[in-house]
Amino acid sequence: MLTLPPELQREIFEWTATAYPSVAPKLLRVAQKTRLWLEPVIYRVVVLDSPMITISLFMRTLESKPPSFFAAHVKTLCLTANTVTLQQAQRLLSICSGLENLICWAGANSANLSSYISSKKLRRLSAKMEVLFPEDPTMDDIRHPMFKALTHLDIVNPLEPPSLQHWDGLSALQNLTHLALGDLFYWSPQAVSTTITYILDRCENLQALIVVCGSKPQRERLALEHKDNTKLHLLPSFHHPQDYPVYMGEIRQRGDQGVWMNADREILVK
Incomplete structure (x- = not known):
């Protein structure tokens, strides 16, 4: 045989x-x-999404192996469910200290997580800034050394800032090549347009700026205003063109892609 x-x-x-x-x-x-x-x-990719039983089972798994196992092997951590508690999120981030990719869509109940991110290898981040920096969620916070290696940053559902200077901290990320913002459905049209121009002017290393906006008229207007800008891509949803379950299935399989998987496939829509 x-x-x-x-x-x-x-x-x-x-x-x-x-x-x-x-x-x-x-x-x-x-x-x-x-x-x-x-x-x-x-354990290379850990996704804590609904149903709640998946969260409970993984938290139980943390007791079955030494922390060094998760520090060495968990490269992508995805916290998408609001049912992930603050204590659970803090523990996961503390133990998974070798993270390269972090997706944190948890709600306000999981705020103030930046001090628990100990990874020096973080390359891709998708998060609400107010979850990481609840007291002053501006782009100045992104100058923190933990983010210096970021190549891909997805700022989830940002509030319309009081001024364009809000974004100045992004220029400190010398390795940043991909930036995503959205959904910007509730922003004023003028704020979206001027933000796009402001960021692209200051972040010279950007290869792609993804703007997620659920308003089709607003996307059409932005596409017309910025028609000569090849770096800008407009999406109706962060998981376009897949539906959400398919999108999450690809995250579980590929881990490091997220909203940028479609940028890599060049199927973004104007």
Whole structure:
């Protein structure tokens, strides 16, 4: 009987677990060696979304392994559910200190989380600024050293700022190439247009600026005003063109993409 070399066996198992996340837990039971191979793959992306049972199960899992395991292997952490408590979010961020990608859409009950982000490798961030900096959620806060390596930043549902200088801190992010803002449905049309120009003028390294706006007339107007700007992309929703379950399924599988997965595919719409 033909026996595959161990390194090829491992590659097959890891590929299968990555391509089909739902079957990965079953593969753990094949043999002890498959558990050692696949646990780092399974925990590479942690998504805490509805239903609540998924949150409870993962918090229980934290007790089954040393913190060093999660520090080493969790690269993407996605907190999308408002049912993630402040204490749970703080603990997760403290333990997962090797994060490269953080998606934090939790509500105000999970505010003041910036001091718990200990990762020095954070490359992609999608968050509400008031969750990270509840007292003064301006772009000056983004100058913090924890964000110096960011290449992709998604500012979720920002409030219309009192002045354009609100965005000045973004220019300090020398590695930033992709920026997303939205939804800006409730902003005044003039504020959206001047913000786009202001940011692009000051963030010279940007390759793409994604503006999410649910108003079709406003998108059409912005597309006309900025028709010669190849960096600007306008979306009706952050998960366009997928529906939300498909979008989240891709996050679970790919981990590091988020709203920018569509920028990479060049299927953004004006």
